[in-house]
Amino acid sequence: MEQAHLAHIRLTALRWAERQAGKWYCWGGTGPSCYDCSGLVVAAYQAAGIDLPRTTYGMLDSSRLREIPAWDRRPGDLAFYGPGHVELVTSGGTFGALDYGTQVGWHQPSVWWYPTMYFEVK
DSSP states (O other): OOHHHHHHHHHHHHHHHHTTTTOEEOTTOBSSSEEOHHHHHHHHHHHTTOOOOSSHHHHHTOTTEEEEOGGGOOTTSEEESSTTOEEEEOSSSEEEOOSTTOBSEEEOOOSSSOOSEEEEEO
16 A cells, blocks of 8 residues: 555544543443453554454454554554553554543553554554
8 A cells, every 4th residue: 555545544543543532441342332452443443444353462463564663653553562452653642442440542651651562554
């Protein structure tokens, strides 16, 4: 796919996800009322016309993802916090469904909680 088309897909997925802000995290959630981390990412990319595996482990094994260096990440790319948590890259951090008792929203990495891998969806 050409770069302009991939950029459109990434931004479409991110904007869709951001419209879910304030919904609650729920384990195994795929929407529309609540999401877990991978459920939100899968739904966001489905809204952009791309099918991804349902779990973070499935995503990491998928040929749809290409690992990229941190300096090359763009809004809508995927940020993995280890193999068990995924969020969408934003211009100032990440966006996703974090954990029990939290609402879907924007997150700032810290010295204790930060992405360890970045991928673009192809």
